Amino acid sequence: MVIYGVALLAACLLAGQYAGDLLGLWLGVQANVGGVGIAMLLLVLASSSRALRPLVTDEAAGGIRFWGAMYIPIIVAMAAGQNVVAAVDGGLLALLAGAFATLTCFLLVPLLSRWGPPGTPLPPPESVDSATGAPR
């Protein structure tokens, strides 16, 4: 059943957000700390668990993959809802502060990556389904 997968996804997100809020409260921060990341970990764990197999295989998996494939369209809608005017009208200070921070961090990506374990480049995107990441 497709809904089993969707429900598992929803349960992971709710549990993750709850954990993230609790973590924020515990740290005394007015923000959610890593809720989505915790939810992603839960989904990864759930999809390798034997007990939850019926929720992550066959049709149920389709319910999760559908939302994975909807991810880019959702991001396009998100882009259309950004306060771009504020970014442009914020003046030179806002522009420089944002741009300087972005640029420095971009430059650090290759440096920090080198410290970590070596990464293997993913195969060229043509060989996989761009929407789901599954081999075609």
Place this chain on the structure above:
Amino acid sequence: MQTLVNVIAANGLVTAFALVGLTVWLSHWLSRVLTHGRIHGSAIAILLGLAAAFWAGKATGGTRGVADIGLLSGLGVMGGGMLRDFGIVSTAFGVQLSELRRAGAIGVVSIFTGVLVAFVAGAAVALTFGYRDAVSITTIGAGAVTYIVGPVTGAAIGASSEVLALSVAAGVVKAVLVMVVTPLVARFIGLNNPQSAMVFGGLLGTTSGVAGGLAATDPRLVPYGAMTATFYTGVGCLLGPSLLYFSVRALV
């Protein structure tokens, strides 16, 4: 005509699906015809979205881009935090736990480095522009972390509303820049594997920027970058009004 308007108004989210579908189709067509596929269709779609948001913001004077146009409010639901997070979590399906564990330590290092570096960069710009009080410098620096960390920090340490607005603007500039620039520089910063995607998410950290930038680069990298980015704002809110503020106060 009025009937059509009523239908659109009553079916906001469905209208958004149709409209975004059309935008994505148009973007892939533009990508093929104008750039021979060199610029990815998703990147063009995100750019079109940002352009529409700019136009809508000018037209309505609102802060939520196209979502402030009554008939298109469904785009606000589709692109809002709830479905965005739902979509991000779903991309983790099929991710290998071993990949996450391999880059876990460097991922954590990148989150703290990213918050610190962005803060220092923002604070340095504030100094250059003549701000000398610790509260304003900290708030603008925190805005360069993300547009959530800025106002949370500013509110906690009592910044003026003018400075709060500046810090939000700096954060939005960062989010928009990350969305636009990531696909262009991905090749030069080695952003082609799960490990560097986790470092990228931790360093840049702005959730919408990282989500949009990686989507336009290679959707398969999204879960890895999103995983670290999701902790970034929390860490920023933790350090901003405390450690970072005290450090700035000690220095000025």
